[in-house]
Amino acid sequence: MSGCEQGLSGTVLHHKSIAVNSMNRRLPAGILTVIVLSLAAGCGEAGQNKYTAKAEVESTPKTEVEEPVAATPDGAPSVELLTAVYPSLDPETLRETAASGLWEVNQGTAYGYLTPDGRYLIQGDLVDLQTGESLTEQRRNESRKSVVDQFDADQMISFAPKGETKHDLYIFTDVDCGYCRKLHRELDDYLAKGIAIHYLFYPRSGPGSASFKTAESVWCADDRQAALTRAKANQSVEPKQCDNPIMAQYMAGQQVGLRGTPMILLADGTVINGYMPAARLEERLKAEGL
Template sequence: MIYSVMRKIMSVFLVLAAATIILAANAAAMNGCDSNCISCHKLDKHEAAEIIRELNPGLTVESVQISPSRGLWEIAVKSKAEPKGEKAIWYLDFSKGNIIIGKLIGLKTKENLTEKRNIELNKVDYSSIPIKDALLLGEKSAKHKVIIFTDPDCPYCKRLHDELKKIVAKRTDTAFYILLYPITKLHPEALKKSKSVMCAKSLQLLDDAFDKKPLPEPTCNAKSVDDNIKIAEGLGLSGTPALVFPDGVLIRGAMPAEEILRLLDK
């Protein structure tokens, strides 16, 4: 009788022990995957490119990594037509069945994590851009020096230029080095206007150009404008305006003064 009871107790103990081992193993597997997702999930650039191609064959995959949100891959894509152009972030879930194109917002910080990664991916070498022949808007001794690529016939460039004036009017610590980059495919007269401005080294002439006033004929070759075109194209810029911040952050398009100052102060 005692032996039978002991055998039943031992059987129950063994079952419980086995269940504990199984649960522990499952927990370890879950914890391992939760703390290091790539131990359970794999995605390389080649496979990501195959997936992306189904949606847009005109894109290449630049990089793949785990996104800030667990369960998603972060894929940096770029246009094949502009190999030096802007990179963008797409997301792919771990099932590899769904693509997400949009913003990833951190709930605690309210930060746009997608924008932050886009900015990091598209940084350039600020020091490689020569500014000795640039037009200077602001004080030469300013702490913050932002490089601007602009086109005298571009309406968005005029909009940005007006915002830059607001900044230098109230912030002596910020200056803008303006490089004339005429987009001749869109603005056939922009090259001649850019050279007129640069021959005179005149911010007033640039203002006149933005205001659609007639400019004098160029009085020199203004080779710096030709150099600016090569530099801008080397950076992957196919349009204007563009801003290059001292830390290499490259922003395409016009921005309000408040946003420019936010990025500088950040």
């Protein structure tokens, strides 16, 4: 096998084993597709890095024990050694976890866990069995929140309740999305429950498309709220160009792992995928103590 060979069932990977074996020729979707390709970029010619022997012959005894590649002499994990094994890793993406010995690695909202010797990459959520909470989802929430926090209030189109604001929703929207339009038609229901709506654009058809240009025109309109309401009612919006954050918002949607619109984020980064009526959303927020 060449440089990076696959480990157990495609979910735990040997550092020398990112290539697909004959039993499973497709990498799992999600975290491994993103992170494994990043780690693979750290391998040298023929998929090997400087810690990997040139080749392993087929007759190598299976009982052979390899030396750890990223552990310090006392077995403790090391950022320096892990990044030496995988030069493509940004040290900022490595973080110690509550689980002794496991290191978190992420690309955007895709998360995995490296063993301290750098040998195995583990796919899946890290769950605290005492509390039942997913530590991985907490980190995803933090990541999504940091992305949205890049945008100031004047870089979003917002609709606020007349009275007290109890909750803030950050919604990635597409002017041509059916459920985005439905949500906007029910805007008054959300506002009546003290829920503020902050829109960021995510034209699903991408840059240069008609939806993207409409989003830019909405942003450049004298009255953005009115222009957005017209666009979501399938009414024409005067074409305009100006400096705008549409591309930045579109890229932010990709960073938070958007799969479809509307994508709703709570203030703490918790995600609600898809449309949810105001009454049911209010019930969910109360049930979660928010």
